[in-house]
Amino acid sequence: MQMSRSSAIRVVSPDDSNTPAPQQRRHAHGSAEVVAEIGAGLLAARPHISPKYLYDGLGSKLFEAICELPEYYPTRTEAAIFAQHGADMARAIGAGAVLIDLGAGNCAKAASLFPLLQPAQYVPVDISRDFLTEAVGRLQQRFPEIEMTALGLDFSNGFALPDSVRRGRRLFFYPGSSIGNFSPEQAVSFLRGLRDNAGADGGLLIGVDLIKDTAVLDAAYDDALGVTAAFNLNMLRHLNRLAGADFDVGQWQHRAFFNEAGSRIEMHLEARAALTVRWNGGEREFARGDRIHTEDSYKYTRQSFVDLLERAGFSSAQVWTDPSNWFAVIHAQATPS
Ligand code: AVJ
Numbered sequence: 001m002q003m004s005r006s007s008a009i010r011v012v013s014p015d016d017s018n019t020p021a022p023q024q025r026r027h028a029h030g031s032a033e034v035v036a037e038i039g040a041g042l043l044a045a046r047p048h049i050s051p052k053y054l055y056d057g058l059g060s061k062l063f064e065a066i067c068e069l070p071e072y073y074p075t076r077t078e079a080a081i082f083a084q085h086g087a088d089m090a091r092a093i094g095a096g097a098v099l100i101d102l103g104a105g106n107c108a109k110a111a112s113l114f115p116l117l118q119p120a121q122y123v124p125v126d127i128s129r130d131f132l133t134e135a136v137g138r139l140q141q142r143f144p145e146i147e148m149t150a151l152g153l154d155f156s157n158g159f160a161l162p163d164s165v166r167r168g169r170r171l172f173f174y175p176g177s178s179i180g181n182f183s184p185e186q187a188v189s190f191l192r193g194l195r196d197n198a199g200a201d202g203g204l205l206i207g208v209d210l211i212k213d214t215a216v217l218d219a220a221y222d223d224a225l226g227v228t229a230a231f232n233l234n235m236l237r238h239l240n241r242l243a244g245a246d247f248d249v250g251q252w253q254h255r256a257f258f259n260e261a262g263s264r265i266e267m268h269l270e271a272r273a274a275l276t277v278r279w280n281g282g283e284r285e286f287a288r289g290d291r292i293h294t295e296d297s298y299k300y301t302r303q304s305f306v307d308l309l310e311r312a313g314f315s316s317a318q319v320w321t322d323p324s325n326w327f328a329v330i331h332a333q334a335t336p337s
Contacts, residue, residue, distance in 0.1 A: 030242035038243045039282045042292070047284070049239065051181055051267075051295040052156070054231060056238040062231040071223040073216070074177050077327040078207045082113065085320040085329070090116040092318050092331050093203065097171040101125060102155055102178070107135045109175050114143055121147040121166050127154045158193045170202040177209035177327070180264075180297040184308060187298070191312035195334050202334040204314055211299045212326055214258045221256035221265050221297070229254035232267050232294055245279035255291065258299075267295040302328055313337070 030038070041049045055063065067075040082089075095118040101110045104124030114122070122139075126132045129152025136150045149164045172194045179187050194204060221228055232254045236247035255268040268291040276285050300308070305328065306317045314332035321328045 029244065035243045035280050038239060038245075039279060042277065042279070042284050043282060046293060047286075047291070048293040049235065053238050053242070054235050054295065056234070056241075059231060059234050059238065062227060062234060065227050066223070066231060069223045069225065069227055071219040072228075073220060073326055074207075074209050077322050077324075078175060078177075078329065079109075081320050081322055081327060081329045082109075084322075086113060086116045089113075089205065089318075089320065089329070089331060090118075093117060093171060093205065094169070096120045096169070097203075098123065098166045098168045100161070100165065100170060100172050102172060102174045103176070104132060104135070104150075106131070107139055110173055111139055111142075113173075114146065117171075119146055119171070120168060121149065123149050123151060123161075123165050125151040125153060125155055125159075127152070156190075158190070159197075161197055167199070170198045172198060172202070172204045172206075174204065175207040175329075177207050177297070179206060180209055180299065181295065182298070183296065184298065188308060188312045191309065191314065195313040198334050200334060200336055203331060204309075204334075205329065205331050208305050208328045208330060209297070209299050210321070210326055210328055211263060211301055212324075214260065216326075217258040217265060217299065218256065221267060222254065226254075228256065228267075232256070232269060235294055236269065239279070243279040245277060247277055248275070251275050262296075263299050263304075265295075265297040265299070266293065267297075268293050300328075305330065306332075310335075 038049060038053075041047060066072050090113075097117065097119050098121045099110060099117060099119035101107065101122065101124040104110065104126045107124050110122065110124065122143075124132055124136060129150070132150040132152060136148050140148050151162070153159055179190075182190055191204070195202070198204070233249050233252060236245075236249050236252060239245045240247050251272050252269045253272055255270050257266060258264075259266050270291045271286040271288055273288050274286070276283055302319050302321070306319065309315070309317055309330070309332045313335045315335040317330050317332040319328050319330050
């Protein structure tokens with residue numbers, strides 16, 4: 001029974017289906033392109049590494065732990081907004097949509113909305129295919145009436161949906177303020193790509209973190225237990241495996257602060273002493289206090305994000321927030337062209 005149901009779930013990968021999923025790949029070396037990307041970032045005038053490298057196996061677990069910290073308000077604030085206003089959102093969206101869940105992970109956020117949204121098809125998208133397949137298998141048993149099509153792909157650089165995704169009214173679901181990792185310009189082009197995939201009657205339901213007191217923001221990214229510090233520093237071990245680098249975690253420290261002019265949290269790793277880092281094909285000296293930029297997390301006002309949505313081709317935005325106005329969930333419709 002269980003077998004026949006899970007085998008009915010389609011798992012689609014854009015490239016070679018023999019490509020190992022990230023879980024199996026975790027301890028292997030990165031491809032030549034990955035090593036080149038990491039090397040170029042380390043050699044740049046302002047050294048930087050993409051935040052995607054925060055998420056190896058341990059990094060994903062540390063992020064889950066961050067979401068439980070008292071200082072990290074986004075996860076629980078967003079959940080409270082869904083609990084409070086979910087019925088309202090469902091009325092705005094309407095039943096029977098094709099729900100495309102970007103960065104679905106364990107699919108829990110979307111699943112909690114199924115009873116209200118009643119989608120016709122559920123399409124979780126995540127870079128980790130194995131993780132998705134497992135989660136969707138369990139979910140299909142709880143919601144046999146919803147067609148489920150898991151997509152194992154990295155959508156951060158844009159994507160085309162395969163034919164297995166129905167042509168019906170498409171709703172992109174992008175919770176958790178993940179959009180904050182893009183600069184506003186990148187966010188506009190990413191969202192415009194969604195709009196083009198959504199079709200004329202498509203829509204977007206997105207979670208956005210709002211500008212607030214700097215002390216609240218700083219604490220959320222530099223918590224008292226040091227979990228976020230561990231999350232940031234763990235990237236160095238991931239880079240050691242991916243690029244054959246020789247980072248000594250003890251020689252680096254976590255830095256996170258709100259850049260008010262840029263309206264973003266910045267995370268960096270700062271050298272505690274003068275040191276040299278070597279990796280496959282390169283090396284660089286760092287002076288004490290030199291930094292590697294590892295993440296941006298952009299914060300918006302309600303209005304600035306609604307403006308950004310307009311530029312990306314979405315209109316009729318409806319905004320739901322918590323009583324403190326710390327976080328927003330926004331539904332918008334594809335602007336007819
Ligand atoms: C997963 C990008 C939404 O920006 O708040 C949390 C990542 N980094 N703590 C965020 C993160 C440090 C998180 N996002």
